[in-house]
Amino acid sequence: MPVVFVAASKLPTPFATFTMHGFLDEATGREHVVLSLGDIADGEPVLGRLHSECLTGDALFSQRCDCGSQLEAALQAIAREGRGVLLYLRQEGRGIGLLNKIRAYELQDGGADTVEANERLGFAADQRDYAMCLPMLEHLGVKSLRLMTNNPRKVKALTAMAINVAERVPLHTGHNPHNSHYLATKAGKLGHMMGTEHQGEVPQA
Numbered sequence: 001m002p003v004v005f006v007a008a009s010k011l012p013t014p015f016a017t018f019t020m021h022g023f024l025d026e027a028t029g030r031e032h033v034v035l036s037l038g039d040i041a042d043g044e045p046v047l048g049r050l051h052s053e054c055l056t057g058d059a060l061f062s063q064r065c066d067c068g069s070q071l072e073a074a075l076q077a078i079a080r081e082g083r084g085v086l087l088y089l090r091q092e093g094r095g096i097g098l099l100n101k102i103r104a105y106e107l108q109d110g111g112a113d114t115v116e117a118n119e120r121l122g123f124a125a126d127q128r129d130y131a132m133c134l135p136m137l138e139h140l141g142v143k144s145l146r147l148m149t150n151n152p153r154k155v156k157a158l159t160a161m162a163i164n165v166a167e168r169v170p171l172h173t174g175h176n177p178h179n180s181h182y183l184a185t186k187a188g189k190l191g192h193m194m195g196t197e198h199q200g201e202v203p204q205a
């Protein structure tokens with residue numbers, strides 16, 4: 001079932017007034033949002049981010065993760081450039097949903113790391129897929145991205161859908177004493193590129 005465009009409006013923020021595009025993924029019933037700024041359909045690589053929903057980090061100021069800080073940094077970078085796109089993907093908790101993420105946090109409070117907690121609940125470490133991005137980017141006329149991420153899976157997923165990743169832009173922000181173990185596990189078990197040694201490097205699909 002397709003991902004359909006529903007409506008667009010202005011979204012004023014402290015950083016810029018974005019255009020907000022709403023999409024419905026008819027297969028999952030999930031409602032996804034894109035914030036765009038400037039002319040993104042001119043064929044030149046667009047500064048962009050795929051941001052997976054994290055209610056706790058994005059809206060509730062959680063310091064267990066780096067999500068809220070990354071969201072803000074990405075919007076600020078797009079505003080600075082005057083051009084860019086942020087896809088806000090409704091796949092909370094790496095695809096396991098909010099309540100299961102709270103279950104996973106409970107296990108983490110007892111000593112499990114973020115990957116072990118998912119696995120103990122019967123989930124894969126990362127259940128996300130990025131297929132919904134293609135129809136949204138096609139609708140917006142975006143073919144090439146300068147992707148703000150430390151996650152090589154996002155680069156591979158886009159490349160596999162024939163969206164060009166012209167550059168990977170590291171997004172290192174939001175580190176604090178509460179999430180140092182979480183960030184170390186992302187680097188150690190999920191392949192995230194947390195150091196500066198990979199700067200500008202585009203992982204091969």
Ligand SMILES: Nc1nc2c(ncn2[C@@H]2O[C@H](COP(=O)(O)OP(=O)(O)OP(=O)(O)O)[C@@H](O)[C@H]2O)c(=O)[nH]1
Nearest residue numbers: 051052053054065091092093094104114149150151
């Ligand atoms: N299951 C689970 N999900 C988590 C946990 N901490 C954060 N998340 C989720 O992880 C996802 C993080 O997504 P993104 O911000 O797109 O980032 P990323 O995949 O870490 O990669 P970057 O692009 O480098 O930030 C969100 O869906 C969060 O809800 C956790 O401990 N367990």
Ligand SMILES: [Zn+2]
Nearest residue numbers: 054057065067
């Ligand atoms: Zn988070």
